[in-house]
Amino acid sequence: MNYDFDQIISRNGTNSYKWDYVKRDGGIVPWDETDVRRHAKPVLPLWVADMDFPCPQPVVDAVTEIARMGVYGYAFPPSSYYDSVVRWMKRRHGWIVDPDTICFTPGIVPALHFLVSAYTKPGDKVLVQPPVYYPFFNAIENLQTRPALNPLRYEDGRYYMDFDDLEAKCADPEVKLAILCSPHNPVGRVWSAEELRRFGRICMDNDVLVVSDEIHCDLILGNHAFTPYATLGPEYQERSIICTSPSKTFNLAALQASNMMIPDPGMRDAFQQTVRSAGIFTLNPFGIAAVEAAYDHGEEWLEQLLDYLEGNFRFLESFFRDHLPGIPVIETEGTYLVWVDFTSLGLDKDALQRLMMEEARVFLDEGYIFGPEGEGFERINIACPRSILAEALKRIEAAVKGLNT
Ligand SMILES: Cc1ncc(COP(=O)(O)O)c(C=O)c1O
Structure with missing residues (x-):
């Protein structure tokens, strides 16, 4: 089946965090009419990592079937759920996962909280590599x-x-845990096996446990190759926790199903105890069905998506080269998030944010939220129809050129 990623699906008024919220008064607030009154045109959202594309049809069908049943009682992931996860990791990444090591959670951000809670005590230190996905800091x-x-x-x-x-x-010795972002959000690096091995070696030699957040592992562009941390060798696997989820790959975040691979039985028990002590015992039936359908039948869609994202990245890159040559675009090796260096404009973070939100009327993720190393950068989400991306880029060009007039 051919998917049409150029199709515009209106998400305004659907309780979409991406489309129905704006940045204002120092926070992210629900959109309301005052926004229109203040500004000539509505803002274009290219911020949170959420795609504007319809899911693979098999996922839509699986979720629809559950919705049609009309009974929404408790559900539990069956063995076929774990089999789908295992088959996907083997087929796409050559990683052999033991299904008994998989622990589900309703998202990776909650899982990161459980992991920090299970493996550290207050006052310990957790290593991160900024600029990095800001919920790690949370x-x-x-x-x-x-x-x-x-x-x-x-x-x-x-x-x-x-x-x-x-x-x-x-x-x-106070550093107990390291959270690796692989591929890296926001800088778009797909780490080589050599880089990961050096990272892991240093952590192991110092008894630092590695949490590898691999949520973007299926979104690899160009000729880059993703290496799952656990495939580096048994010792790497045993001293790590791998966070996976189909939620970025297939845009299923709201269905809240993700999977942590924890090979060490003691560490797995500690993690599950923490999850249960938060009152979490299962997933919702939509999430369970979507994970199975996406992993079992979503590959054709994913191949088409990757072609489209690659096209969007090349489009953005050549736009900046032709129209704003003083603003470097960092090569996105993986993810659908592009990290752009606006430091040559010489604006402080508030002025750059104002330029994007109020002049260009594009809502981007400001670089500084990923750590002070990100100041002067913007993160642009390119997982939208190319016509929307083109409009956003034109607006950015006009706003930047307007600075000098
Ligand atoms: C590195 C990383 N981890 C986790 C998440 C979010 O995970 P979840 O929606 O499963 O909580 C994101 C979302 O953008 C991300 O980029």
Whole structure:
């Protein structure tokens, strides 16, 4: 079946976080009429990692079948659910997962909270590599732990891990856990096996447990190759927790089903105990059905999606090269999030945010929310019909050029 990713599906007024909220008065608030009165045109949202495309038809069919039944009682993931996860990881990534190691949670962000809670105590340190997905910081703060920062190095338009700094940070005995973002949101790096091995070696040598958040693992562009952390070798697998979910790949976030792979039985028990102590015992029936349908029948859709995203990335890249050549676009190797360097404009973070929200009328994720290393950058979500992306880019161009008039 051919999917039409150019099709515009109106999401306004559907309780969509992406479309029905705006950034205003220092927060993200529900959209209302005052926004129209204040501004000539409605804002275009290219911020939160949510795609504007319809799901694979088999997912829509599976969810519709449950909705039609009309009885929405408790559900539980059956063995076929785990089999679908295992088959997908083997087929797409060559990773052999033991189904007994899989622990479900209603999302990776809650899982990160449970992981920090299960494996650290208040006051411990958790290592992260900013600029990075900001809920990592929330989990660290909410569980009264402290961040140990190992910022990425930005050199010649590409990001790299700083291994010397990593060694120094991991040598601190208070660092108990490291959260790896692989592929990395927002800088778009797909880490090589060599980089992951060095990262893992340093963590293991210092007895730092690795949590590898691999939610973007299926969204790999160009010729880049994703390496699941657990495939680096048995010792890497045993000292790690891998976070996976079809929710970014197929845009199923609201159905709240994700899977953590925890091979070590003691660590798995500790994690499950933490999840249960939060009163979570199961998933919802829509999420269960969607995971199975997506992993079993969503591959054809995913191949088409990846072609479309690659086209959107090349479109954006050539737009900046032709129209705004002083603003470098970082190559997106994986994810559908593009990290763009606006530092040459010389604006502080508030002025850059104002330029995007109020002048361009595009809602992007501001670089600074990923850590101070991100100041002066913007994260653009390109998972939308190309016509919407084109309109957003034209608006950004006009706003940037308007700065000098
Ligand atoms: C790295 C990363 N982890 C987790 C999430 C969100 O996970 P969930 O919706 O399952 O809580 C995102 C969403 O953008 C993400 O980029």
